[in-house]
Amino acid sequence: MNPHAAVKPLDEAARAAALARQAQLTKPAGSLGRLEEIAIQLAAMQGTLLPRIHHPWISIFAADHGVADEGVSAFPQAVTQQMLANFVGGGAAISVLARETGATLEVIDVGTLAPSPVAGVVQAQVRRSTANFCRQPAMSAAQAQAALDAGATACARARTAGADLFIGGEMGIANTTAAAALACALLGLPGAALAGAGTGVDHAGVARKAALIDRALALHGLASAPTDSLHALCAVGGFEIGALAGAYLAAAQAGMPVLVDGFICGAAALLAVRLNPGARDWMLFAHASAESGHAALLRALDAQPLLALDMRLGEASGAAAAIPLLRLACALHAGMATFAEAGVANNA
Incomplete structure (x- = not known):
């Protein structure tokens, strides 16, 4: 794309x-x-x-992150692969929400460490996990483009199926760290401004995460904005974040409304808007995440979220919860x- x-x-x-x-x-x-x-x-x-919102479509992009080696998550990376099976098996929160709202749900592996394909998961692997961005760039330029393309392809599937609303979601242990680092690079902020609890790390863990982000920003020459957005994605991003941005951009180019989920999807939305400012016109914002850095992203995107439920699960759960609100607005x-x-x- x-x-x-x-x-x-x-x-x-x-x-x-x-x-x-x-x-x-x-x-x-x-x-x-x-x-x-x-x-x-x-x-x-x-x-x-x-x-009307008759056919909402939810694409969950999953990937692993090399920065997990730095101990930034309360959960092991194996959870990423385990959750893929939970998504397609119907046991995850987003699985329930998709059933209740009549949304089509697909799960896409764009870069997990899964040793073999998970049945029912769309295979679009760019690479098995990004590199540890505290030591080297997370991905190459070619890999970043492949991630964007995977998102655009998911949007094309949604359009072919007659979807009238696109929702992106994500899964990947350590991806709040990648999202915070990317947003810091795009906004010219220090790690402490956007680093949060993620999967539930304590205050010391949040401070360690912020320090790691600052170290990575300095390593890659991203300590002050403005910066080249694709360079920032390559340096500190994630494959699922790139795929989300690609899906948002493809939706805007095709004229499909997008409902943006929480913190990680917000970082992807910011990336999409930095790459193509017109994409902002096609975005609705579902909820105010309890993840501490989300408010800064919403301000940067001049976005007013629809809901404030103290959610921070990710996997498009906040966006799915807002589907009935959109339908009620249309019905009225x-x-x-x-x-x-x-x-x-x-x-x-």
């Missing part, structure tokens, strides 16, 4: 029509708050007066009567 290719423009005529309809519905103007905004934004994205927009239809006086 070409990350710099033009994105599809939003349909401003559909936005104006949706805004005009909202003004005629039987309620005081603005009284449904964000629900009105969501419907209008989706109208512009879908190019229709009456948007389409199903409420206008003042004229209901015979109700309008003071406007």
Whole structure:
């Protein structure tokens, strides 16, 4: 994929029509708050007066990280592979959420240490784990491009299947460290500004993670922004983060709405927007993660999340939880009567 290719423009005529309809519905103007905004934004994205979310699609990208060797996670790397089987077996949180919302769920291995393919998992391995970015670049330029391409291919599968909303998720022990390092590089921040508990490390673990990030940023010449975004991905990123960014970019280029999950997906969204600023128009943001660095990412993306549930699981769980909210916004927009239809006086 070409990350710099033009994105599809939003349909401003559909936005104006949706805004005009909202003004005629039987309620005081603005009284449904964000629900009105969501419907209008989706109208512009879908190019229709009456948007709907019928076929949400969730792609979970999984990869392992060399920086796990530095002891930045409370869980061993074997959990990445074990969770792949849990995803496809239906036992993970995202598996339950996908069933309950009627979303299509696929799991994609873009770089785990799994000794053999897991049945039911899409194989798109770039390499078996990134390198330890505290010692060398996490990946080569060719591998970064392959990760972007894997994400774009997942988006293409979603479009072929008739999906009308793309959600990306991730799995990979130590990937909060990679996401924090990448975001620090893109924002010119020190490790302490974005390093968090991740899988549940204690305060000492968070401090160790921040120090490792600072060391890596200095090693790769990333200690101050602005920086070349692809260089930052190569230096300290992860294959699943690159795949997420590629999926977001491909969705924007094709004109498919994206619902961004939490901290790690937020770092991927920031990468996508730095590569192609127009991609931001196609992003909705699902929730405010309890991961400490997420607020800085939301500010950088000028994003207002839909939910605040203190979630920090990842694997697209926060985004899946927001699907019913999008559907309710669309249903209200389409199903409420206008003042004229209901015979109700309008003071406007």
